[in-house]
Amino acid sequence: MKTQTVNTNKKGLKNIFLLFLIVVITFIAYSNSFDCSFHFDDYDNIVNNKSIQDLNDFDSWWNFSPNRRVSMFTFVVNYHFSQEDVFTYHLVNFIIHLLTSALIFFFVLKLFETPVLKDYKTLKEIKLLAFFTAVIFAVNPLGTQSVTYIIQRQNALATMFYIAAILVYLKLRINSFNSIRKGFLAFVLIVFSFLAFFSKENAYTLQIMLLSVEFFLFRSGKIFSNLKKRNVLFLGAGLILIAGFVIYWFSFSVFKPLPPNQAMGNAEVITSYNYFLTQLSVIPKYLQMIVVPVNQNIDHDIALKTSFADIGVLAGLSMVLALLFLVYYFYKRNRLLSFGIIWFFIAISIEASIIPIQDVFFEHRTYLPSIGIILAVLLILSNYLFDKHQKLLIGVLLSIVLLSSYMTFNRNKVWQDEISLWTDAVAKSPNKPRPYVNLGNAYELKENWQKAIEFYSKSIELSDKYAIVYYNRANVYSKLGDFDNAIADYSKAVSISPGYGTAYYNRGLAYSRTYKHDLAVADYSKSIELNPEFYNAYYNRGLDYLALGNYHEAINDFDKSINNNPEFVIAYVNRGVAYLNLQQYDEAIADFDKAETIEPQAEMIYFNRGLAYQALENYRKAIEDFGKIISLNPNYTMAYFNRGNNYFVLGEYPNAIADYQTVIRLDPSITKAQENLNKALKLTTQ
Template sequence: MSNKSFWSRLPLHLFLIAAVGLIAYSNSFHVPFTFDDEGSIVSNNVIKNLNRFLHDDGYTYNPRRFLGYLTVALNYRLGGTDVTGYHAVNLAIHIGTGFLTYLLARLTLSTPALRRGDDATGASSWFIPLFAALLFVAHPVQTQAVTYIIQRLASLATLFFVGSIACYAKARKLQEESARPFAPKPLFFYLLALAAAGCAMKTKEIAFTLPFVVVLYEFMFFRMTAAKKLLFLLPVGLTVLIVPLSLLGTNKPIGQIISDVTAVTRVDSELSRLDYLFTQFPVIATYLRLLILPVRQNVDYDFPVYHSLANAPVILSLLLLLALFGAALFLWHRSRDPQAAPELMLVSFGILWFFITISVESSVIPIADVIFEHRVYLPSVGAFIALAALFSLLFKGAVSRAAVSIACVVVLALTVTTFARNSVWGSELSLWGDATQKSPRKARPHYNLALALEKSGRLEQSLQEALIATRLSPKEANPYNLIGSIFGKKGDYDQAIAALSLAVKLDPTLAEAQVNLGDAYRLKRMLPQAMEQYQAAMKQRPTDASIYHKIGVTFALQQNLPKAAVFFQCAASLDPSTPQYRLDLMRAQAGSQTK
C-alpha cells in the first residue's frame, strides 16, 4: 500500500478514531454516579452555583484541580444531575485525546531524528499513528478513566498533557523548517504548548511529569546546540513549579492529595515509603499485563501490600521493569544508527514515556489505594505508541494486507471488550457485584454493594453485605451506620441505636451516623438524646438545612414551638426550594400565636 492511497488520508483516520470510540462507549451514557461521584458531584454544593464557583468558591475548594472541577460545574449548570451530559463530555475528552495521540505520533515520525528521505518512515507514517490512537480509544483499561465520571480529572489532564507535547513538537518542527528562530507560526504553537501545560497542571497533579517528557522529546527527536535547547526548554521547564506551588498551604499529606478516591473503608492507609515502593513494582507489572491482556478488570482491587524486596512477586516484577527500561535505552542507542529502523526510537520513546508518567502515582509517595486502573490512562499513551511501532517493526515497516487485517482484528476485539466492560459499569449493583466476586476479602466492595442494594430496596441482602464489611473491617464506621439505617427502616429502633452508637463511637465526625442515630432516638421518643445527636451533626455540617429541620421537629415534639420556628426558619433560609420547611415554619408560627 502507498501512503498516498485513500487509506492514508487524515480525515478518514480521525473519523475511524471517533467511530471506534463512540461504538466502544455507546452503552455508557446512562451509567449512574458511583463511588466518589457522590461526594465530588451529587452532594458537592461548590459545583452547584457556577457564579460562586467562578468568583471564589471553586478555586478555594481545590486550586490544584480547578479546571477539572470547572468542567463539572459547567456540566451541572447545563444538566444538573442527569448523567448523560457528564458521560458525553468524558467521551469527547477521550476521543480528543485519541486525536492528539494520533497527531503526536504523526508529528514525531516527521522529526529530523526519524525522517528518512522525503517520505518520513514510508507507509508506517500513517499506520503507526492510526493504530496507536485506535488502541488508545478502544482499550478496555481506559473505561475507569472515561466511564467513572469524576475520573475526568485524569482524562482531562491527559488531554492537555498530550496536547502540550504535540504543540511543542509542531513548534519545533516549524522552527526547524523556518529561517527565523522566532517566526510567528512556531511561536504560536510554542505558546500554545505552554498554555496547555499550565492547564494540565491545574487539572491534576499527574501533569507534574510533563516538562520531563518534553526534555526527553527534545533530546530524542531534534538536533540543536545546547544553548538553543536551553532557550526552548527553560520556559517549559519552569512549569514544573506549578504543582509544588499549588501545594503550598495544604496541610494534607502529598499521597492523600494525589489520591483520586476519598471513599471510605480503606485498608492499610499508613504505608511507609519503602512498602509503597515495593508494592508498586508488581502494581506496574499488573498495569502492563492489563495493557497486553485486559482480563479480570476490577474497580477495587484487593492488592497485597509487600514489605520486602525479597518477596517473589516484588523481585520478579522489578526484574521485568528493569529489563523493559534497559530495552528502551538499548533501542534508543541502536536507533541512532542512520541505517536503523526509525520505529526503534519510537518504541524507546513510548516505553520511557510510560515510566516517566507512571512515576507520580507509582513511586515513593504513599497513596492509600495502591492500584487503580485510571492511573495507567496517561502512561498508556506512550505504551500504545510503542506497541504500534513494534507491530510495524515486525512487518518491517510495510503496511501489508496481513498487518492491516491483524490490526483490525485487535481493535475490534478491544472495542467489544470495552463495550462489555461498560455493561458492568451499567449499574451500581452490577459494578459492585463484580467487585465483590473479584475482591471477596476486601470490605469496601461489600459496603458499596450494600449501599447499592439498600438504594434498590433490597434491605435483607444489603444488611448481609454490610455485616460482611464489618467483619472484614471492624473499625470502619460507615458499615455500622448503614446497618443502623436499615434497622431503622425496618422499625427495629433498639438494634438501630446499638449499631449507630457504635458508628458514632468509631468516628465522632461522621455526621450522617449522628443524624441517623438522632432519628432513631426521636422515633423512639427519646427526645433529649435525639437533640444531642442532631446538635453534634450540626457542628459537622453547619449549612445542612435538613439537620436544622430535624431539630425543629424535635422541639415541636417537645411542645416548644417558638424554638421550633427558629430552626424551621434556618432550614427554609438555607434551602428555599424545599416546601416542607416553609410549611412547618408557618405551622410552628401559627401554633405559637394561638398559645
C-alpha cells in the first residue's frame, strides 16, 4: 500500500514537472505577444462595441451575440477592468491556451485507460505522447490566430470547454463511482458542454465527438456491431439533450446563400454547394498547415470553387476519401490513429462543410481539429521509432517543439500592430482587396493620409464594387480638405450600396463644408430615413437649415438632438442662435443659460448671449457676457468690439475707447473699430 502511494506521488510529481515544462516553453513562444494591438474584428466586437462596455447593462451584452454569450461575457469583464489595455486581454487568452494544453495532456493520458488502448503502450511511451501532443499543440504557430488574435478567444474558450467535457466523459466511463458522484460528474459534463456551445458554434460537434470516443475507444470488433452494446442509453440521453439544444437554436437560415463578398474578390453568390466544393479544396491546405505551418496569413486568398471538375476540388475530394478510408482501415489495426483522423473531420465539420460562411478559410479553424492530427502524426512517429530509436524520436520531437516555438515567436512579431499584420497579408495575398483596405485603415489610424489613400486605391483597382473602400478613402479626402474627391467617393459608395446611411451623412458633411447646404440637407434627410435614431444627422441638418435661414426647421432638428442627449451643449447654443435670428430673445437666452450650466468655459455661449442681451437693450448684461469671453480668451477680438459698442451706447466712452484700441491692435483690418473709436474720441472732447 505504501509502495503504491509512493508510486502515485512520483507519477503526480512527474505530471506536474511536465506541465511546468509546457508552461515555460509556451510562455517563451508567446512572450512577445502581450503588447500586440487589437486587430480586425477586435474593433467591431470590443473596441467600438458599446454593447459590451458596461458590465451593468445586462440586456446589451447578453443579446449582442446570443450564440456566444459565454465568450462575450469574458470580454465584458475584461473591458470592465481594463478598458482598452491589450495586456490583460492577451493574458486571459494565454491562460486559456495554457489550460487547454494542460487538458490535452490529461486527455491523452486518459485515452490510454480506455478498454481499447489500456494495454497498447508502455507508461513511458504514453507520457511521451501526452507531453508532446500537448506541447506541440501549445507552440504550434497556427495557434497564434486563436491566442494572439484577441477576439478568437471565442475559439480557444470553446476548445477548452470541449476538451474538459470529453475528459469528464472519459472519467465517467473509465472510473468506478457511486451514483451520487456519477450524477455530479454527469452534471459537470453538461455544464462544460453548454459552456463550449455558448463560446463558439464549432463546439456543436461535441456530442458527435463523444459518440466517436465511445465507438473508437470503448468498443471492440466492427464499428456498426457496437451499436447494440451497453451504455448506449447513457450516450443516447446525452444525444437527446444536445439534439434538443440544436433543434431549439437551429434555423435553416444558416444555409441561406450569401451575397458576393467584394472584400474577398468574390463575384459569385456563396451557396451551400459552392462552399462545400471550396472546402473540399481547402481541407488539404488545413492539413498541410497543421503539419507544416508555413506561409501563415491572416487573410488567405482562396478562390470560390464552382465545379466538381475543378482540379483542386478533385484533389481535395480524393484526399478526404483516402483519409476516411484510412479511418476504416485502421479501425481494427490502430484504433487511436483512426480516432485522430476522424477527430479532425468532426471538429472542422461545422466550418468546413455545407453551411456557407463569407470567409472560406481562416487559420484559427484548425485550433480544435489540429489536436487529432498532432496526435495521429506523433503516434506514427512513435510506432516507428520508440522501440528501436527512442533517442532519435525524442530528438525529432524536441526539434519540432523548438522550431514551432521559434516560428510562433516570429509570427507574433507580425501581430504586433495593424500595419505589420496587414503588410504581411498584402505581400501574401496581393490580388485580394481586403488586405489593402485594412492596411489603408491602419495607416489612416496613424494619420498617414497619403499611404491610406494609396492602399485604398489599390483595393479599388482589384474590386470596384467594394463600397466601404470608397467610403474610407472619402473620409481621408475629407480630412485633407479635398471635398470634391470626397464627395465623388461617397457618391460611388452610395451607388454601390444605396442603404449606406453613414456615407450619405458624411457626404452631407462634405457638402456643408463646401457651402452646398441644400445638398447637405438632402443627404442628412436620406441618412435619417435609413436610420431615424441617427441623432448626429439631425444636429448637422439643423446647422445647414440655420445656414439657409430656415430657422424653424433648424429648431426642430436641434430639439431632436437635445431630446436624445440633454447634455448636448452645442445643440443648445445653435438652437439659441436660431431663436436669436427669429428675434425670440428670451428663448435664445434660456438656451444659452442651459448651455452655460453644462459647459461654463464655452466662449460661444457668452458671445451669443451677449448679442441677445444687446438686442434687448440690456447693455450691462451684454457687457458682462463679453467680459466673460475676454477673461477666457484675451485675444477674442469681436468680444472687445461688441463690448466697446455697448459701452458706447451707455456713454462710457473711455471704456469704449480702450476696447476699440484693443481691437485695432489685435486686428487692424476691422475698419469699423477705427470708425467707432474716432466717434468715441470726438464725443469725449465735447
